[in-house]
Amino acid sequence: MKDTFAPCPGMVNPINRLVDGSLHGIWAWYVRAHVSRCARCGATYKALLKLREGLRKIGQDEAAKRLLGEDRWNSIEAACDHKNLS
Ligand SMILES: [Zn+2]
Numbered sequence: 001m002k003d004t005f006a007p008c009p010g011m012v013n014p015i016n017r018l019v020d021g022s023l024h025g026i027w028a029w030y031v032r033a034h035v036s037r038c039a040r041c042g043a044t045y046k047a048l049l050k051l052r053e054g055l056r057k058i059g060q061d062e063a064a065k066r067l068l069g070e071d072r073w074n075s076i077e078a079a080c081d082h083k084n085l086s
Helices: 012-020 025-037 039-068 070-085
Strands: none
Touching: 012 025, 012 039, 025 039, 039 070
16 A cells, blocks of 8 residues: 555645646645645655656647557547548
8 A cells, every 4th residue: 555645634635736736825835835744745746746747748649648548549530530521
């Protein structure tokens, strides 16, 4: 169970919002202070940051291809092309 993230109760949403930049003011300050002191929330925060950076680097198309697999993605694109023709 070492690899699973278990932030404090009620902290998942605030940490998510801090990572995507939609948290402001006293809440942003509070959550930032908390993740710097709390090992469990800190690990979650770092993992979410890494995930966001990774998605940004490879771009959304690449992310979609990785999620679905290139073959499956190609077959979906082919199906869409076919639909457009008919
Ligand atoms: Zn915590």
